[in-house]
Each structure stands twice: as structure tokens, then as C-alpha cells.
Amino acid sequence: MNYDLSCRIEYVVEQPNTFLFNLSVDRNECETVLEEHLHFEPELVCEELPTHGGLLHRVRAPEGALTVLYTIRGRHTPASQPSLGIGEVPSVELPAHVLEYVYPSMYCESNLLIGTAVEEFGSLERGYGRVLAICCWIHGRLRYESGSSDPNTSALQTLSAGSGVCSDYAHLGI
Numbered sequence: 001m002n003y004d005l006s007c008r009i010e011y012v013v014e015q016p017n018t019f020l021f022n023l024s025v026d027r028n029e030c031e032t033v034l035e036e037h038l039h040f041e042p043e044l045v046c047e048e049l050p051t052h053g054g055l056l057h058r059v060r061a062p063e064g065a066l067t068v069l070y071t072i073r074g075r076h077t078p079a080s081q082p083s084l085g086i087g088e089v090p091s092v093e094l095p096a097h098v099l100e101y102v103y104p105s106m107y108c109e110s111n112l113l114i115g116t117a118v119e120e121f122g123s124l125e126r127g128y129g130r131v132l133a134i135c136c137w138i139h140g141r142l143r144y145e146s147g148s149s150d151p152n153t154s155a156l157q158t159l160s161a162g163s164g165v166c167s168d169y170a171h172l173g174i
Contacts, residue, residue, distance in 0.1 A: 002034075006071040013061050023070045024054040032075040041067040088126035107171045109156045116159075138172050 007023070023038060025031055038046065038057060042064075049056040091102065104111040120137060124130040145163040158168040 001076045002074070003076065004071070004073050006069075008070075009068040011061075011066040011068075013063050013066050016060065016062050018058065018060050019066075021057040021059070021068065021070075022054075023057065023068070025072060025074060027054050030077050032077065033072060034075060035071075035073040037069070037071045039069040041065075041069070086128040088130065090126075106152070107154055108174045109154055110174075112156050113159075134173055138169055142169060142172070144169075 005025075021038075024036070025033065027033075040046065040059060040061075042062070044059045044061060047058040049058060091099075094102070102110065110117075121130055121134060124133055141162060142158065143163045144165065146165060148161065148163040149158065149165055149168050153164065153168055155168070155171040155174070158164040158172050164172070
């Protein structure tokens with residue numbers, strides 16, 4: 001699947017400052033970057049800092065307007081056999097230090113969404129296939145809409161609204 005992504009971010013810098021931008025797709029065997037551009041207005045020297053999954057970009061910006069333009073054209077190729085060896089750990093076997101993360105929270109109301117989860121996915125075989133089904137279900141029900149949520153938006157609110165941003169998709173998946 002080919003994709004084109006772009007973003008434009010505008011700042012008013014009140015005093016000279018250093019910015020660290022994390023704008024890139026994950027670099028892995030499934031992603032092929034065909035074309036990628038990062039542009040700053042005004043033009044700035046950009047230091048690229050490699051990480052395990054992509055690049056960070058560090059710039060020193062003067063006082064005044066700063067516009068960041070990022071575009072990428074790429075291709076996603078699904079892993080050939082992604083489900084091999086990827087299982088699902090039953091909750092009774094989870095280590096103690098992980099258990100606190102399965103409790104309901106203000107972002108992920110698992111107690112309110114358990115009925116939906118069982119209805120939609122309870123009959124599916126445990127493992128990668130079920131996780132993939134959950135991801136597809138989320139992408140089929142939500143539309144990505146910048147500004148449609150805030151830091152306090154919960155998974156249930158996201159599902160009800162039918163839109164969200166990256167963190168909202170993740171909270172609903174959890």
C-alpha cells in the first residue's frame with residue numbers, strides 16, 4: 001500500500017530556542033520511504049539524530065515565526081507471516097508488575113468497553129490475528145481528525161465521537 005503524508009506546523013518563537021522534532025515514519029522491514037522532505041521557514045541548519053526506529057531532527061530557531069513542513073511518500077508491505085510465534089499471554093499468567101496496567105483508567109475504561117470487546121472479538125482465536133482484527137475494527141470506525149480530542153479524551157468518548165488522533169486510537173485499542 002502506498003501512502004502520502006504531510007504536516008505543517010507553525011510556531012511563534014518568543015526567544016531563540018532549540019527544537020527537537022520527531023517527524024518520520026518508523027524505519028523497519030515493512031516500510032519503504034520513497035521520498036521524504038523536511039523544510040523549515042526560515043531556512044535552518046538541521047541536525048539529524050538516528051534512533052532505533054527513525055530520525056530525530058534538532059534545529060536552533062531564532063526569535064520570530066517558524067514554519068515546519070514535512071512530507072513523505074512511502075510504501076507499506078505487510079510482513080509475510082506476522083503471526084508466527086506471536087501469541088497472547090492469558091491475564092492469569094501476566095507478571096505482577098504488569099497487572100496494574102490492565103485496570104480501568106481515565107483513558108481506557110476497560111470496565112465499560114468489555115462488553116463491546118467480547119461481542120466483537122471474543123470468538124476470535126487469541127494472538128496476532130485478534131490484535132490485527134481489533135486494529136482493523138478501530139480504523140473502520142474512526143476518522144483521524146486533528147483537534148477532535150484533548151489530553152483528557154477517553155477511549156469511550158473517542159468511540160462515541162467516531163474520530164480522534166493517534167493517542168485516541170491507541171487508547172481504544174488497549
